[in-house]
């Protein structure tokens with residue numbers, strides 16, 4: 001069968017694994033890892049390595065953008081205090097999907113999408129909006145998938161466990177890491193309060 005080509009923007013291995021597993025029968029896939037948002041660098045290297053491992057396992061070509069965290073800092077400058085899912089994330093999506101659209105154009109491939117729609121924490125409307133803007137800037141197509149449908153998120157957890165993949169507990173940037181730490185501290189404080197009253 002002559003499968004149409006599709007570039008997949010990859011943010012992490014667990015999301016990648018389920019999406020590649022779902023799409024590989026229907027598309028000629030090209031994985032593109034582009035995440036200047038990820039901090040610290042050690043975490044970036046680890047997520048990159050895991051993503052490469054998944055692509056090798058499924059025998060899909062894998063490419064990665066050079067790590068340029070300054071480009072992310074510049075993109076979100078002035079919006080550091082907006083909550084997750086707001087303007088900061090919109091700018092982060094635009095940066096990563098813009099680079100993916102540029103990659104698509106350079107490779108002379110017609111379409112791309114992102115595996116990020118599998119996450120219940122990412123607004124599908126924001127992903128589609130930024131994906132389409134990025135695509136039109138480079139005269140390519142953005143395919144609007146929603147991989148969390150048909151239980152996709154749960155399926156990705158099951159598959160990533162089976163493959164022994166690392167699953168991070170924060171989105172990626174230094175701000176989401178600080179938000180995770182705050183959440184953990186609050187949970188611990190609440191537990192302590194409960195045990196005091198118990």
Ligand code: SF4
Nearest residue numbers: 089092171172173176
């Ligand atoms: S929370 Fe996630 S999507 Fe939002 S800015 Fe940080 S890394 Fe990007």
